[in-house]
Amino acid sequence: MTPEKGSAERSAPGSYPFAEIEERWKRRWDELGIFRLDLSSPKPKYYCLDMFPYPSGDLHVGHGRNYIIGDVLVRTKIMDGWNVLSPMGWDAFGLPAENAAIERRIHPAEWTTSNIVKMKRQFHAWGIGFDWSREVASCHPGYYRWTQWLFLKLFERGLAYRGVAPVNWCPSCATVLANEQVVGEGDCERCGTRVVLKELEQWFFRITSYADSLLADLDLLGEWPEKVRIMQRNWIGRSEGAEIEFETEGRAESLTVFTTRIDTLFGATYAVIAPEHPLASWIIGRPGVDAGLVEFIRRLRGTRPERGAADVVKEGRDSGIKVRNPANGEWIPLFVANYVLMEYGTGAIMAVPAHDARDHEFAQSQGLPIRRVIANPSGDPALPYEDAGPMVNSGRFDGLSGDAAKAAVLKELAAGNLARPMVRTRLRDWLISRQRYWGAPIPIIYCGDCGAVPVPESDLPVRLPLDVDFRPKGDSPLARSESFVKAVCPKCGRPARRETDTMDTFVDSSWYFLRYLTPRDETRAFDTETVNHWLPVDQYVGGVEHAILHLLYARFITKALYDMGLVSFREPFQRLFAQGMITKGGVKMSKSKGNVVPPDTLIRRFGADTMRVYTLFIGPSEKDAEWEDRGVEGAHRFLNRVWRFVETYAAKLPPPGTAPRVESAEERVLRRKTHDTIRRARQDAAHFHFNTTVAALMELVNAISDFVADGAREITPRNAAGTVLREALETLTLLLAPIAPHIAEEIWARLGHRAEETVFRTAWPKADEAAMETDTYTLVVQVSGKVRAQIPMRVGATTEEVEHAALSDERVQRHLPDGRARNIFHVKGRLVNIVA
RNA sequence: GCCGGGGUGGCGAAACAGGUAUCCGCGGCAGACUUAAAAUCUGCUGGGCCUCACGGCCCAUGCCGGUUCGAGUCCGGCCCCCGGCACCA
Structure with missing residues (x-):
């Protein structure tokens, strides 16, 4: 069978007229403004939020899942009597715009704007209902002005500060990269070049001072997926332990190490510092130091990016210096090795090869002594043994185990000021500086006399100049704009220079959910009273890829605003739903893999409702699912079937509002099925299991089919069969409405409901217990x-x-x-x- | 290595809270309608076996074991797949 030219573009044969129907009802929703929020409504509020997207230009069916799930929820809640806020906006700053602009020789602003237009058209085509009057775009000065304001607020409270940090630098692209753009063993995501670290002075947000509350308040998020909470907990990585002082040969200053296993202190047979440790610099600066050691340390310092991987071979050298174990007075060698990281703890460790796998591996390769100081209660003599057990070979502490052992050792050392309890987190402060053009300028002015001075709020926004050469050359593009850089110190009035870095786009997205309430307010970022009423967000829907960064940052900013008294809630998102991704050929859809299913042709061929039904039917929303083109046809058949039943029977039914009457067993069976379907739909909706809702609706259609197929039964406006059939068809329509809204509107009208009404001003059905009873x-x-x-x-x-x-x-x-x-x-x- | 999720027909999957495993859909087979095809409708469709038939028996939810009157579901031990983190002291 050879398809005619262009047949894929046409409607599938035998289809109901979806194109015309979908167009008409979309227009109707716009006219009626059913998604426009009425702030004065007495109904209870419901804030349903989709993660706002980066305007990359085209969405595939995998993205569609996110918005379809959110839309089903929004429409269900509207029908169920809630005052629903369903906003949408654009995470519109970011690198791809610059790259695309360079390739196509157009301005990032232009590229971004045209993508937004495209994507809005797609949302519209899918029938996703948003209150577009609240649209925001993070690249708009009316928005980033308040991102800058947020920076100033954090700066005022000491939560934004300037510090020196190593950043990832790609020599080939001549630019700094974000951490997430460094892949594999430290390669540039774009060109594959090995990145190097550069020490630069950068702006940070002090998220670490919120580590404890970010961790503790995870317990408030019972309606988040357990998986996401665990990921956040691990990311924060809180560990309780102790800092211990090791007297250092030839130096007044002692070496401070961090450990969580002070009970193994007697088993420390050497110590290790990171190559970047200040003591390493001191060592290589000493007269007469071994040239090989100096060369070794210098080499390791250049390999920092790939050193994070666990499979890197452990390398180290004896520094020639000895340090003294405060517990037993023993002098042990100090090593410099690649397996200790400067960023964690103090950059120095005591090595206990008997009870730490990494130290064990290193000690074996170097022939260093291994001394057991913890007994294995099971008697197994194998080393390393990393679990708890009674102390041995530890003098006066022998026999103590676990927390008691740790406390005892710590207590004794603390008395001599040789140790102190210490909590460390894996979480680092948030580096927000980007040497990039397409972002919100950091509102700071550098004055020769006054230092880093914040731009006064009244001078915001610090506008991003449009006429800048933004090609990556290694400096900040904004530094090339003389008119941008030239400034006057707000404090002393003398000539000064502007900060030329822009903010990480995660700053833009860490507060946007507050802006939706008053998106055009030019006097403040958000209105505290309104925001306090509408937040926390009742339901947040988005991809699990944001489980850590975005969600952690948004939580942090919310907590900071809480402490400033600007919001009354500690957590921004009450409930989180993370949908699974859609795969094709077993892998995530992506342009680079060439496996994207573009929704536009599908919609032309089958309509948006079909795409929605199939997307929901494909499997449980939280799980990954494989896209099958054949399945789309099945969803389409289902809607066609619904359409035909209404076409055939609408004229034979009693008028709307007729109470159902049961006179026969078959009628009883259909009524029971009708109400059981309602029960199932309500139950499924609570868990986002729309796949089983669709299955239930298909079953109801099968039951309707069985009911009318009985040749003996006639359907008339006057008989009981007609009343029961009307109830079944109306229920089907109402339950279908959030899922396939266009066809539902049309058949609702054809079932005799006034054309100017909308099914979304009709209540979602409630099951009648009596109808479900059986004898x-x-x-x-x-x-x-x-x-x-x-x-x-x-x-x-x-x-x-x-x-x-x-x-x-x-x-x-x-x-x-x-x-x-x-x-x-x-x-x-x-x-x-x-x-x- | 650690953490999380998963493994059920040819395929996507269902099974409230331990109580008829395989709903619903896809695909397949057969039939009806049609000059024919498409579309649509009807029936069958986990595997094996017994029976002319009606019907019946056995096996099956990754593997092995356990608890229970009863296990896809609970417990213990493994195998495999996917995702995240990864020398965090």
Whole structure:
């Protein structure tokens, strides 16, 4: 079969007229403003938030899942009587705009704007309902003005500070890279060149001072996926331990090491410092130092980016210096090695090869002594042994174990000021400087006399100049704009220079959810009172790829604002839903893999409703799912079927509002199915299990099909069958509405509801318990756990009746050797298990 | 290595809270309608076996074991796949 030219662009044969329907109802929603928030509504508030996207230009069906899930929720909540806020905006600053602009020779602003237009058109095509009157774009001066304000607020409280830090530098691209742009063993994501570290003075946000509350308040986030909370907990990486002083040969200053295992102190047979440690500099600066050692340390310092990987071979050299173990007075050698990181703890460790796998590996390769000081309670002599156990070979501490052992050693050393309890976190302060053009300028002016002076709030925004050569050359592009750099010191009025770095785009996205409430307010970033009413966000929906960075930063900023008294809540997002990704051919969809499914052709061929139904039906929303083009056709068939039933029977039904009347068994069965479907839909919605909702709706359609297929039954506006069928079709329509909103609107109208109404001003159905009641059920009879019979039973039958019925069944008797039961278990209303 | 998620028909998957495993859909097979095809509709569709048939039996939720009247579900021990973190002292 050879498809006609362009057949993929046409509607599938036999389709309902979705193109016309979808266009009409989208226009209607815009006219009615059903997604426009009414701040004065008395209904209870519901803030449903999709993570705002980076405007990359085109979305594929994998992105679509996120917004479809959010939209189903929004529409369900609207029908269920909530005052829903559903905003959308653009995380519009960032590197890709610069790169694309360089390639295409257009300005990043232009590229970004045209992408936003494209993506808005896509959202519209999918029928995603947003309150576009609240749209924000982080690259707009009306927005980044307040990002800069946020910086100033943090600066005022000492939460923004300037410090020296090593940053990733790609020599080939001649630019600084973000951590997440360094891949593998330290290569530039774009060109594959090995990055190097450069010491630069940078701006930081002091997120580490919130480490404890960021950690503790994870307990408040019971409605977040456990997985995300664990990832955050690990990222913060809090460990309790101690700092210990080791007297250093030839130096007044002692060496401070951090350990969580002070109970193994007697097993320290050497110590190690990172190559970047100040003591290493002192060592190589000494007269007569071994030239090989100097060369070694210098070489290691250049390999920092790839040293993080665990599979790097441990390398180290004896520094020639000895340090003194404060517990036993022993002088042990000090090594410089690549397996100790300057950024963690104090950059120095005591090495206990008997009880640490890394030290063990190193000690073995260097032939260093290994001394057991913790016994393994199981008696296993294998080393390294890293778990708890009683201390041995530790003099007066022998026999103590675990926390008691740690406390005892610490107490004794602390008395001599040789140790102190210490908590360390893996979390580092947030480096927000970027030597990039397309971002929010950091609102700081450098004055020769006054130093770093914040730009006064009244002078915000510090506008990003548009006429800048932003090609990466290694400096900050803004530094090339003389008119931008030239400034006057706000303090003393003398000539000064502007900061030319821009902020990390994660700063932009760490507060946008506050801006949606008053997006055009030119007097403040957000209104405290309004924000306090509307936040925390009731439901946040987004990809798990933001589990750490964005969500941690947003939590941090919220806590900082709380401490400033600007918001009354400690956590920004009450509930989080992280949807799974959609794969094609087993891998994540991406342009570079060439496996994206573009939604536009699908929509032209099958309509947006079909794409929505299939996207939801593909599997549980939180799990990854494989996209199958065939499955789309199945979803389309389902909607066609719904359409045909309404076409066929709409004119034969009683008018809307007619109460259902049951006169026959078949009518009772259909009513029961109708209400059971409502029950299931409500239950599924609570867990975002829309795949089973769609399955339930398909079952209802099958039940309707069975009901009308009975040739003997006529459907008329006057008979009971008509009333029950109307109820089933209306229920189907209302339950379908959040999922396939366009077709639902159309059939709702065709079922006789006024054309100017919208199904979204109609209440989502509630199940009628009475309609679900039955008077008989199928009793499952097991003999010794195996199903042997199904017997129809009257609801409410007594245990005696049930047992009697079961035992008198010949299929049961056949499996009872002596015809008698040794024991009987009865689960009322379900089954009996007869033990032979 | 550590942490998390998962493994059920040919495929996507379902199974509230330990109680009929495989809902729903895809694909396949057969039939109806049609000059024909498409579309649509109907029936069947986990594997093996017995039976002319009605029907019945056995096996099956990654593997091995356990708890239980009863296990996809709970417990112990393994194997494999996916994701995240990764020398964090």
